[in-house]
Amino acid sequence: MNQQIAWITLILHGFCLGSCLQVPLRKYYYVNQFMTWPKAQQFCREHYTDLATFESMDDINRLKPNISYSWAWIGLWDDPNAWKTAMGNEPNSWRWSATGETSKTGYQSWGTGEPNFKNPGETCTFMANDGYWYDSNCESGVKFICYNVTENNVKQYVLISTLATWSSAQSYCRSHHTDLAMIENKAENSEVKQLIPTGFFVWIGLYRVPWSWSDKSPSLFRRWGPSEPDNGGIQHCVCKNTAHLFGDERCDDVKVFICEQVVKTSTTVKMTMTSDVDLTDPAVNAQVLQQLGALLTNQGWTDFKVQWKIVSKKNKEN
Ligand SMILES: [Ca+2]
Ligand SMILES: [Ca+2]
Structure with missing residues (x-):
């Protein structure tokens, strides 16, 4: 059997969580228009990805100074529809200690x-x-x-x-x-x-665990300012000040806001593999692709496609 060389093209795109991604996951954009929180959310979803989520001080440090206004909406809120009028099925909804899950029957007896x-x-x-x-x-x-x-x-x-x-x-x-x-x-x-x-x-x-991000991020990063959140039962949306400290505020207040664009990466990796086994055999082919997939998953890659081309050694030499 001729020795074969496999030219493997890995097409990696979408999210890469963990150490393999060197570029930031999110880019932030200030919008200097005054809107309520729900309108700001709608604007961000139409023009970018969503209202801004922060996962760490690294994210905060990538914010440019808020040029004109002291408070800007961010993506954190405590949607009252998820816990006030119904038992809900959202991250900030009511849960039972025994299951850690939201109510299956929806039964409630609120005063x-x-x-x-x-x-x-x-x-x-x-x-x-x-x-x-x-x-x-x-x-x-x-x-x-x-x-x-x-x-x-x-x-x-x-x-x-x-x-x-x-x-x-x-x-x-x-x-x-x-x-x-x-x-x-x-x-x-x-x-x-x-x-x-x-x-x-x-x-x-x-x-329940209050506060969740508009883009459904599980981020637990919070940076409340002094005496915030102070709520009073009516402040369900979150803004941040020029020192990037968070405060809760009424969702129908109008403020400037910060949108995020989630960065999707696309990487193409080419590698060469030589083998004495028959790489055109579908069973061998599938096994190699599966092993490569497992290797990449272990490295933290998600949402990737692996494709390859095979050329014989003779063709390669030619
Ligand atoms: Ca109460
Ligand atoms: Ca407040």
Whole structure:
């Protein structure tokens, strides 16, 4: 068999996460037009990729000074539609401690005007002895309700009369029972309600993680300014000042804003491989391409295509 040389062309495009990408993932653009946050989001999505996301101080340091105005919208917000009017299914929606997931039944028993995120610590939930729920500061010390799941998949609720923060209550319930109370229907809500002593509140297992990025980035980078976010239950959108510190503000305020263009890279790599096996054999061909694919995936490449051309040694020499 003739020795063959494979000319392999790797076409790599799309996102390359991790060390293989030397160029920044995002380019930022100030837009000096005054708009509400939703209008700014729409503008950025039409003209660029989205409102700006920041993942680190490297991103912040690539911002040019904000020339004219002190505050500019960025892509961070706490969409109230995802948690205020429904249990939601977004990153900032309500979740049950036992599953870490959003509600499957959508059952809720919020008190009047709740949840209201009245202060930025109100991301945990307690139930009053009237059976209604209130989003409340997770650091408050209150009694709590754990539950056990029986063999028949029935929830049995247990009142713990010690005062604890929400996370301490969660730890206790996970050590001694199944978890903090999970309530998925009216019957279960009534069972928990029966256990609450008159005049008391109890933690249940409902919590949420506020603030998410418009472009769905999972970035946890936050750079709140002094005493921000201060919210007051009405500030659901985020802007940044000339020192690049974040503040929450009403979404219907008008401000200049920062868009991002997500940089897509396209790289073509050519390499030569010689082999004594028959590279025209489809099985060999597929195996080599699969191994190359695995190698690239291990290196952090995503969204790539591998193509090749084969020339015989004789042709190459010619
Ligand atoms: Ca509240
Ligand atoms: Ca504020």
